[in-house]
Amino acid sequence: MSSATASKKTGKTAAAKSQKAGGGRGGEGVQNSHPIFTELGFSPDANNLYRQTVSSMLQAADLMNLPHHLKIILAQPKNEIMVHFPVRMDDGEFRMFKGYRVQHNNALGPYKGGLRFHHDVHLDDVKSLAFLMTMKCSLVGVPYGGGKGGIKVDPYKHSKSEMERIVRRFTAAIAHQIGPDYDIPAPDVGSNAQHMAWIADTYAFLSEVGGRHPEAVITGKPVEFGGSVGREKATGQGVVDTLAEMLPEIGVDMKGCKVSILGYGNVGSWTGRILQDRGAKIIAVMDHTGAIMNDHGIDAHALALHTSKVGGVAGFKNADTIDKTEFYSTKVDVFVPAALEQMIQEPEAKMLNCKVVAEGANAPTTPAGERVLEGRGIEVLPAILCNAGGVTVSYFEWVQNRTFQSWDLEHVDTELNKHMIRAAGRVRDARKKYKCNLRTAAYVGALERLRAAYEIRGLFP
Numbered sequence: 001m002s003s004a005t006a007s008k009k010t011g012k013t014a015a016a017k018s019q020k021a022g023g024g025r026g027g028e029g030v031q032n033s034h035p036i037f038t039e040l041g042f043s044p045d046a047n048n049l050y051r052q053t054v055s056s057m058l059q060a061a062d063l064m065n066l067p068h069h070l071k072i073i074l075a076q077p078k079n080e081i082m083v084h085f086p087v088r089m090d091d092g093e094f095r096m097f098k099g100y101r102v103q104h105n106n107a108l109g110p111y112k113g114g115l116r117f118h119h120d121v122h123l124d125d126v127k128s129l130a131f132l133m134t135m136k137c138s139l140v141g142v143p144y145g146g147g148k149g150g151i152k153v154d155p156y157k158h159s160k161s162e163m164e165r166i167v168r169r170f171t172a173a174i175a176h177q178i179g180p181d182y183d184i185p186a187p188d189v190g191s192n193a194q195h196m197a198w199i200a201d202t203y204a205f206l207s208e209v210g211g212r213h214p215e216a217v218i219t220g221k222p223v224e225f226g227g228s229v230g231r232e233k234a235t236g237q238g239v240v241d242t243l244a245e246m247l248p249e250i251g252v253d254m255k256g257c258k259v260s261i262l263g264y265g266n267v268g269s270w271t272g273r274i275l276q277d278r279g280a281k282i283i284a285v286m287d288h289t290g291a292i293m294n295d296h297g298i299d300a301h302a303l304a305l306h307t308s309k310v311g312g313v314a315g316f317k318n319a320d321t322i323d324k325t326e327f328y329s330t331k332v333d334v335f336v337p338a339a340l341e342q343m344i345q346e347p348e349a350k351m352l353n354c355k356v357v358a359e360g361a362n363a364p365t366t367p368a369g370e371r372v373l374e375g376r377g378i379e380v381l382p383a384i385l386c387n388a389g390g391v392t393v394s395y396f397e398w399v400q401n402r403t404f405q406s407w408d409l410e411h412v413d414t415e416l417n418k419h420m421i422r423a424a425g426r427v428r429d430a431r432k433k434y435k436c437n438l439r440t441a442a443y444v445g446a447l448e449r450l451r452a453a454y455e456i457r458g459l460f461p
């Protein structure tokens with residue numbers, strides 16, 4: 001049974017039930033209310049992901065006296081695009097698919113953000129993730145706004161040729177809404193470099209006569225076709241860069257520190273491998289196939305090889321199988337949630353036995369979960385800082401595409417590190433100024449840049 005997926009599912013089911021019952025597994029209750037939710041007609045469900053995500057931003061906006069018009073602009077995406085398209089399956093039958101692209105904000109530059117391929121992706125998920133991209137790009141100082149998209153599809157249940165047709169047909173459906181100067185997608189959960197290559201190729205074909213850099217319409221491409229070295233590991237690298245910057249003030253030494261990781265896909269496995277190379281010990285890992293533990297350390301590289309072969313951590317030889325409760329209760333210094341949203345709710349937060357939560361995933365901690373962590377003195381390194389490495393190296397890829405350059409890994413890593421250190425500095429400064437937690441401080445850092453841009457640009461007409 002898939003523990004990580006089950007948790008996500010349980011969260012959603014519980015959330016849906018709680019809407020009727022007026023309470024929630026996550027104990028979100030009536031918290032996270034704000035007059036703007038009524039003004040804009042937000043879902044009244046306190047477990048709604050979009051409401052939760054925006055509520056954290058509004059806390060920061062209130063603290064820094066952001067003008068009301070900026071609060072309402074940023075609380076809503078600019079465009080929500082939904083498409084339905086038919087694709088021929090290998091057996092000759094047609095199936096309809098649903099795709100999304102949400103363009104949240106472009107005050108600082110073109111919309112930017114990944115494409116999620118998941119059987120359970122919803123408009124609210126995509127809206128929340130697009131919103132987070134606006135905040136992340138602003139905080140980390142790349143000249144982009146925020147967007148996100150996806151296809152409601154389980155990529156592991158389709159043959160390569162079916163996936164190619166699904167991805168190409170989706171690209172055709174949104175081709176007029178994206179572009180190297182307008183909206184630049186990238187990989188996210190369930191999508192990979194091959195998918196990005198098909199999107200770039202389809203887009204280039206459809207826009208043959210326009211633009212000199214059609215492949216710059218998307219990032220996270222294979223290195224052989226316009227991709228950047230260092231992009232594949234970039235989100236994990238950014239998590240480690242953030243930890244290297246923030247751990248000393250929390251009193252944790254990366255060398256020898258103990259780590260547990262939830263989710264061992266791109267972000268989790270790269271974070272694990274790079275942390276191990278920097279002297280940390282990976283003690284426990286859980287994904288949708290199960291949970292494993294070894295107090296002497298799990299070899300993160302061997303585990304990455306294992307998961308790439310069998311599709312999950314279950315069955316890895318040099319570790320014991322544990323259950324979900326044991327996984328969350330394992331004593332570590334750093335816990336890295338690197339799977340899906342809303343996985344750290346109140347019950348998980350109560351079980352965690354760590355000093356720091358480093359959010360490799362987007363929005364993994366619910367507000368109720370966060371209140372528990374805060375009450376227990378556990379520091380949370382927020383996603384918009386901690387996982388900003390991916391989009392930062394996406395930016396480097398886009399720059400290389402548009403200037404016909406090819407950077408080496410050392411250059412990519414050095415530039416990434418500079419961005420991460422600068423972003424961490426912004427968060428630190430905001431925390432000092434407003435005496436708030438790191439999540440609120442990260443939003444303050446992001447909102448400061450957005451406020452400055454709006455002040456200078458003004459609002460049309």
Ligand code: GLU
Pocket residue numbers: 112113114115184185186187188189219220362387388390391392394
């Ligand atoms: N999907 C990644 C994220 O959530 C990367 C986005 C990008 O590279 O544009 O940050």
